[in-house]
Each structure stands twice: as structure tokens, then as C-alpha cells.
Amino acid sequence: MPTVESKTISAKRPVTQAGAPGGPPQDADLAEALRRITEERDQLARDLAALRAEQPLLAALDSLSEAMVVYDAEGRLVACNENFRRLYGYSEAEARVGVHFSELGRIDVSPSGTSSGMGRPTSRVRRSIAASSKDLSSSS
Numbered sequence: 001m002p003t004v005e006s007k008t009i010s011a012k013r014p015v016t017q018a019g020a021p022g023g024p025p026q027d028a029d030l031a032e033a034l035r036r037i038t039e040e041r042d043q044l045a046r047d048l049a050a051l052r053a054e055q056p057l058l059a060a061l062d063s064l065s066e067a068m069v070v071y072d073a074e075g076r077l078v079a080c081n082e083n084f085r086r087l088y089g090y091s092e093a094e095a096r097v098g099v100h101f102s103e104l105g106r107i108d109v110s111p112s113g114t115s116s117g118m119g120r121p122t123s124r125v126r127r128s129i130a131a132s133s134k135d136l137s138s139s140s
Contacts, residue, residue: 075101 025033058079061068067084071077077099085095094107 069095071101077101077104 061079061081062083064081064083067081067087069077069080069084077095077097079097080095084090085092088095088104088108090104090107095104
């Protein structure tokens, strides 16, 4: 079994004026730093707990056969499932948490179907073309 060596360290405080530039941190500075670190750790723990609590909800949302989207009171996307993205032709980057519904609307009406103006037509455009083609072939 390894032995643990015990040493006593004598800490002598350097003689500097409180708050002197380049001097050692003072007890109040260390206490404030410890308080901030503790608050940050606690916030990260709360954030992690919230993410873990969301996982079953997000898994259930993705298991639905219907397209689902949830917006908050300000119109920002809170959650959506893969069927919503597939139905409307959005990428994960486009239909992301926090995006405003008006941005998704701009994607739908842009000529290319993307917010950048480059890329594929939206599924709405594709469905409209397919429906028009079906109507034309059934009338002949």
C-alpha cells in the first residue's frame, strides 16, 4: 500500500499594500472569484438538468408521424420534429431553436427556397409543381 507523505507548509504573507498592482490577490478578491465560480457551476448544473429533462420530450416529438412545431410568445421556434423539417424542406440549421417564424417564411418565399437565396426549392414549391403536373396529366 502506498504511503502518503505529510508536509506542513508555512505560508507567509508578502508585505504589499492591498490592491497594489502586481501584488497578490487579497482575501476579498479570492472570495469574489470563488463566489462567481460557484454561481457559474450552479448555473451549468441547472442547464444540464434542464437539457436532460428535455430529452424524453424531444424523443417523443420525433416519434410522432405528424409534423410538429412549437413557437414561444415572441414567435421563436422552441422545438420541432424531423417530420416538420422534412414536410417544409428545412434543414436543421434553418429550423433551429430560436429562429423566428418570419425567417422560415422568408425561406419559403425566396426563389431558391433558402435563407441565403441559394440552394434547393422548398418542399412547398416541389409539392405545388407535383400537384400542377398531376392536374395537367389528368386533364389530357
